[in-house]
Amino acid sequence: MSDGQTDADFRAGLRDWLEANCPEQMRDSGTSESAICWGGKNWEFSSPEQKLWLERCAAKGYTVPTWPVEYGGAGMTRDQEKVFHEEMNRINARSPLQSFGIWMLGPALLHFGSHEQKLEYLPPIARGEVRWCQGYSEPGAGSDLANVQTYGEDKGDHWLVNGQKIWTSYADKADQIFALVRTDRDAKKHLGISFLLIDMEDAGVETRPIKMISGISPFCETFFTDVKVPKDRIVGTPNRGWDVAKYLLTHEREMISGSGALESGGRALGAVLTDTLEQLDATLKADAMRCEIDALAMGLTLERYKDQAEAGQGAGDASAMLKYMGTELNKQRHELMMSAGGSAALEWDGDVGNRAGDWLRTKANSIEGGTSEVMLSIVSRRVLGLPA
Amino acid sequence: MTEEETMLADMARGFLDGAAPVSAFRKMRDEGLTHDAALWKEMAEMGWAGVLVPEEAGGSDMGYAAANVIAREMGKTLAVSPFLSTAVMAATALRQVSDARANAALAKIASGDVTYALAVDEGIKHDPDATAMEARADGNGFRLTGKKTFVVDGAMADRLLVLAKTADGLTLFDIPADRAGITRTQSNMIDARDAAKIDFADVEATGEDVLGQVDNAMTVLRPALRAGQAALAAEMAGLSAGAFDMTVGYLKERKQFGTEIGRFQALQHRAAHLWCETELTASAILNAGRMMDSDPENAELAVSLAKAKATATATLAVQEGVQMHGGIGMTDAYDMGFYMKRARVGAEWLGDYSYHAEKVAASRGF
Numbered sequence: 001m002s003d004g005q006t007d008a009d010f011r012a013g014l015r016d017w018l019e020a021n022c023p024e025q026m027r028d029s030g031t032s033e034s035a036i037c038w039g040g041k042n043w044e045f046s047s048p049e050q051k052l053w054l055e056r057c058a059a060k061g062y063t064v065p066t067w068p069v070e071y072g073g074a075g076m077t078r079d080q081e082k083v084f085h086e087e088m089n090r091i092n093a094r095s096p097l098q099s100f101g102i103w104m105l106g107p108a109l110l111h112f113g114s115h116e117q118k119l120e121y122l123p124p125i126a127r128g129e130v131r132w133c134q135g136y137s138e139p140g141a142g143s144d145l146a147n148v149q150t151y152g153e154d155k156g157d158h159w160l161v162n163g164q165k166i167w168t169s170y171a172d173k174a175d176q177i178f179a180l181v182r183t184d185r186d187a188k189k190h191l192g193i194s195f196l197l198i199d200m201e202d203a204g205v206e207t208r209p210i211k212m213i214s215g216i217s218p219f220c221e222t223f224f225t226d227v228k229v230p231k232d233r234i235v236g237t238p239n240r241g242w243d244v245a246k247y248l249l250t251h252e253r254e255m256i257s258g259s260g261a262l263e264s265g266g267r268a269l270g271a272v273l274t275d276t277l278e279q280l281d282a283t284l285k286a287d288a289m290r291c292e293i294d295a296l297a298m299g300l301t302l303e304r305y306k307d308q309a310e311a312g313q314g315a316g317d318a319s320a321m322l323k324y325m326g327t328e329l330n331k332q333r334h335e336l337m338m339s340a341g342g343s344a345a346l347e348w349d350g351d352v353g354n355r356a357g358d359w360l361r362t363k364a365n366s367i368e369g370g371t372s373e374v375m376l377s378i379v380s381r382r383v384l385g386l387p388a
Numbered sequence: 389m390t391e392e393e394t395m396l397a398d399m400a401r402g403f404l405d406g407a408a409p410v411s412a413f414r415k416m417r418d419e420g421l422t423h424d425a426a427l428w429k430e431m432a433e434m435g436w437a438g439v440l441v442p443e444e445a446g447g448s449d450m451g452y453a454a455a456n457v458i459a460r461e462m463g464k465t466l467a468v469s470p471f472l473s474t475a476v477m478a479a480t481a482l483r484q485v486s487d488a489r490a491n492a493a494l495a496k497i498a499s500g501d502v503t504y505a506l507a508v509d510e511g512i513k514h515d516p517d518a519t520a521m522e523a524r525a526d527g528n529g530f531r532l533t534g535k536k537t538f539v540v541d542g543a544m545a546d547r548l549l550v551l552a553k554t555a556d557g558l559t560l561f562d563i564p565a566d567r568a569g570i571t572r573t574q575s576n577m578i579d580a581r582d583a584a585k586i587d588f589a590d591v592e593a594t595g596e597d598v599l600g601q602v603d604n605a606m607t608v609l610r611p612a613l614r615a616g617q618a619a620l621a622a623e624m625a626g627l628s629a630g631a632f633d634m635t636v637g638y639l640k641e642r643k644q645f646g647t648e649i650g651r652f653q654a655l656q657h658r659a660a661h662l663w664c665e666t667e668l669t670a671s672a673i674l675n676a677g678r679m680m681d682s683d684p685e686n687a688e689l690a691v692s693l694a695k696a697k698a699t700a701t702a703t704l705a706v707q708e709g710v711q712m713h714g715g716i717g718m719t720d721a722y723d724m725g726f727y728m729k730r731a732r733v734g735a736e737w738l739g740d741y742s743y744h745a746e747k748v749a750a751s752r753g754f
Contacts, residue, residue: 285754289745292752297697300671321664379663380656384636387651 010080014087021056023049026094037097040131041175057096058127064102067110071118072126078310100169101125101132105178108195108248112236121197135165135179135198135222136245143374145180146189146242150224152181152196159183159196161204161227167368171207171220174200181229184239195241197233198224214360215348250315252369253323284339291332298329317382324375327365334359389674393457396450400461403434408467410630410723413580416468417726422574422582423544428469432500436471440479440615441498445491447479448498452615452684453677456622460673463626464633466726468581470503473541476619478504481549481560481612485600493547493562505545505565506612507536507586514739516551516558516609523552523559523593530554532561532569532591540737542584543574549599549609550588557603561593568592579726579733611684614691617738618676621691621698624734625669628698628705631727632662635709642714655712662701662708669694669701692739692747699741702731 026049028035034046037054045051057063060074065081067073076084088095106125109118124130141147150163161181171177177198184192198205204227209217236244280288305315305322315322338345338359345355366372380386389397407427416424431437439455441447455476462471479497482490496502508516521534532552542548542565550561565572569591575583600608636659639650649655676694679687706728710717717724735741 285749286745289749289754292754293693293696293700293745293748294668296693296748296752297668297672300675301668304671304674318667321660321667324661325664325668373657376657376660377653379660384656384659384663386636386639386656386659387648 007079007083011083011087014084015090017060018087018091018093021053022091022093023053025049026053026096027092028094035094037095037128038099038131038170038173039097039128040099040173041129042173043128043131053094054096054128061126063097063128064106064122064126067106067122067126071110071122078306097128099125099128099131100134100174101130104134104248104251105132107251108178108235108244111247112195112244117235130176131170131174132176132178133168133171133174133200133222135168135171135177137167138164139166143371145245145370146193148180148182148193150179150181151185152183152194152229154183155228157231159194159229159231161196161198161224161229163224165222165224166210167219168207168222169218169220171200171222172209172217176200177205177222178235180241180245183241187239190242192239193241193245194238195235195244196229197235198227198229202227202229204228212360213363214357216357216361249370250319253319253375279342280340284336288336288340291329291336294325295329295333298325302326317378320370320375320378321383323369324366324372324379327362328372330365331362334362389457393453396454397457397461400458401464403430404461404465404467408462408465408469410465410726413466413468413726414723417580422468422580423470423541424468427467428503429500431469431471432498437475437500438479438494438498439475440483441475441494442483445494446498447494451677452618452680453674455615455619456673456677459619459622460626460629463623463628464630466627466630466730470505470541470545472616472619472623473506473545474502474504477506477612477616478547478549480615481599481608482562484608484611489596490599502547503541503545504547504549505539505542505584506616507539507542507548507550508609508613509538510534510536512537514736514743516606516613519551519553519558521550521552521588523554523561525555526592529592529594529597530559530561532588532593534588536586536588538575538737539584539586541582542586543572543582548586549612551605551609554603558605558609559602560599560605560609561597562599563591563593563597577733578729580729581733583733613738614684614687615680617695617744618673618680618687618691620734620738621669621676621694622673624698624702624731625666625673627727627731627734628666628669628702631702631705631709631724631731632659632666634724634727635659635662635705635712638713649712658708659712662705665701665704669697672697688747689751692744695739696741696744696748699735699744703735706731 025047037050061067061069061072062074064073065076065084066078069075102125106122109121125132136145138148138150140149150161150165152159152161159181165179168177177200179196179198180193181196182192183194204225206223207220210219210221211217212219302322305318309315337355341352341355344351348354348356381388407430435448436458438447439450439458441449443449459471462469474497479494482494493502510520521532521536523530523532532550534552545565548563548565550563551558552561569589571587573585575585577583639655639659640648642649672694676687676690679690709724710728713722713724716722
């Protein structure tokens with residue numbers, strides 16, 4: 001982006017490019033599972049257009065608009081990114097790519113990684129060539145995440161990793177995993193963890209999908225048995241992986257919090273419920289209005305914190321607030337949609353789509369990435385300064 | 389908030405902590421006073437009375453977002469002043485009319501020499517469109533007959549903005565409060581502020597007294613009401629913050645079962661939830677101020693969102709405030725009750741939660 005370029009030029013340029021390059025089939029703002037492109041070595045595109053759309057966006061850095069150009073991004077400022085999303089929304093363009101690499105590992109590498117690591121790992125994420133998953137939770141380390149027991153024994157040029165992860169989203173489809181591994185059993189629990197990058201094809205890595213109440217299996221158990229992890233496959237310094245994890249959790253919380261928010265141009269609950277609105281009683285309508293008011297205020301709050309982040313102030317501990325409020329609101333919203341759907345919403349893939357599946361999925365929102373209760377404890381201790 | 393807004397907030401806080409702490413409000417309440425003329429003069433000297441008055445009329449013309457910042461700081465310590473009635477609402481109404489008389493009135497507002505009250509409500513709920521009071525045409529003028537209620541600052545105001553029905557719509561009149569035929573009765577309000585019931589018996593008004601155009605009150609009144617609603621939301625957010633700070637302070641201090649009660653997770657989580665609500669409310673209020681300054685024609689959603697959210701949050705803040713303080717929160721000697729009573733009045737004034745929720749719903753496709 002040249003300095004002399006005006007905002008209007010920038011918008012017009014994007015608009016022209018999108019008009020010329022976004023395939024017709026990709027302009028349905030599809031949010032169903034089949035509309036999503038996750039990328040990765042084994043990715044099967046749902047259509048030739050999905051592939052074309054990804055390639056065209058990746059060539060311009062539009063899969064990760066704010067990442068630096070040398071790492072596969074478009075180097076946009078936050079204001080430019082806003083314009084980008086507005087123009088994408090204007091033609092209902094699908095997101096060309098989404099992934100845990102974009103949302104989580106990317107930000108961690110941009111912050112903690114060396115230049116070499118950024119060059120090695122970020123462009124394949126941006127091009128959708130490598131799909132990452134997150135290995136955080138363990139059977140004995142849920143809310144008490146720093147209690148991870150998966151152990152990496154120091155073997156000189158590598159760590160020998162043994163242990164088990166759980167709730168590893170899409171581990172069965174991922175090429176790589178970023179994992180919290182204990183590398184010092186003698187240190188205090190927060191100070192003996194390293195943030196390791198492990199190839200899912202390595203000998204000794206096994207995954208098993210877990211079927212959830214929503215009927216699908218987005219989560220897995222992942223087992224490590226004598227997996228050799230070279231010493232250069234670490235983000236940050238050995239035994240300081242908790243710093244990376246915390247930074248990433250903040251990111252994850254902000255990401256999940258977006259689910260319950262409505263930007264003023266976003267889709268109103270009223271519009272979602274229009275088809276059955278006349279059949280609904282006053283109580284349900286009143287609840288929906290209350291939810292809408294809170295969701296709008298939540299949307300404005302996310303915007304405010306994003307603006308602060310752009311100005312150099314991270315949300316920090318307040319991200320716990322964003323995560324808590326956003327996910328609780330999303331659950332409310334889906335409760336209302338189920339209620340509004342009545343018996344039609346009780347069928348899997350019935351007349352109102354997979355509303356029941358979506359509703360059940362939202363119940364995990366206030367558990368994953370730190371439960372609502374953990375978020376409230378973070379706020380009470382770190383923001384309000386109440387005694388532990 | 390912008391840097392200027394933060395500076396304004398700090399300045400306002402510094403002034404109000406000295407000139408209008410909660411103890412000053414308590415003293416007024418104990419003495420049966422509802423207005424502090426000297427305090428309003430000082431506020432005028434700082435440019436607060438003229439916050440929305442153009443500079444050529446002697447105002448500081450800082451805009452709506454700035455007015456909200458001031459209102460918020462006033463709310464924190466329950467400062468009593470005609471800021472909302474006069475500096476925000478009357479000034480906004482007068483600004484919609486660009487004639488010499490309106491400019492002269494704006495100048496008097498900015499200097500603190502005149503105060504206003506809005507005589508709009510007639511029933512128990514805010515509903516300007518349902519106004520029944522009549523202004524009957526009489527020669528070249530009008531005769532106003534009817535009753536207004538919950539006229540905030542109505543007993544002490546120098547002038548009244550009165551909404552009345554005319555032949556083909558509603559008309560807004562700007563008349564002196566002591567005109568013949570007007571009887572004002574101060575209400576004994578729970579928040580110890582000035583509000584009045586006003587009786588109009590064949591009160592004479594001329595064409596000169598009409599603010600804006602006959603049968604077209606809303607062009608002038610609607611922006612004024614919106615400005616008032618946004619500033620009231622800001623005041624309530626300040627009130628919530630004041631009550632919340634007291635409560636968190638108490639949680640850190642009060643000991644039961646041999647430890648600070650703030651160690652109990654049941655209370656921690658409720659306090660944390662309340663803080664989250666105050667953050668959402670703050671966003672809605674900032675947004676309302678920005679919209680009022682940048683696109684006032686389309687500010688209805690933003691303002692109603694702010695007022696609804698601020699009402700809900702203030703209600704929660706004062707309930708939790710009393711509950712977490714326990715018995716002492718119920719005593720008159722403790723300030724929390726003042727916050728609770730002001731929050732209830734603020735909840736009703738200029739439209740309650742339902743009123744504003746309906747406005748939000750209408751613009752969101754319900």
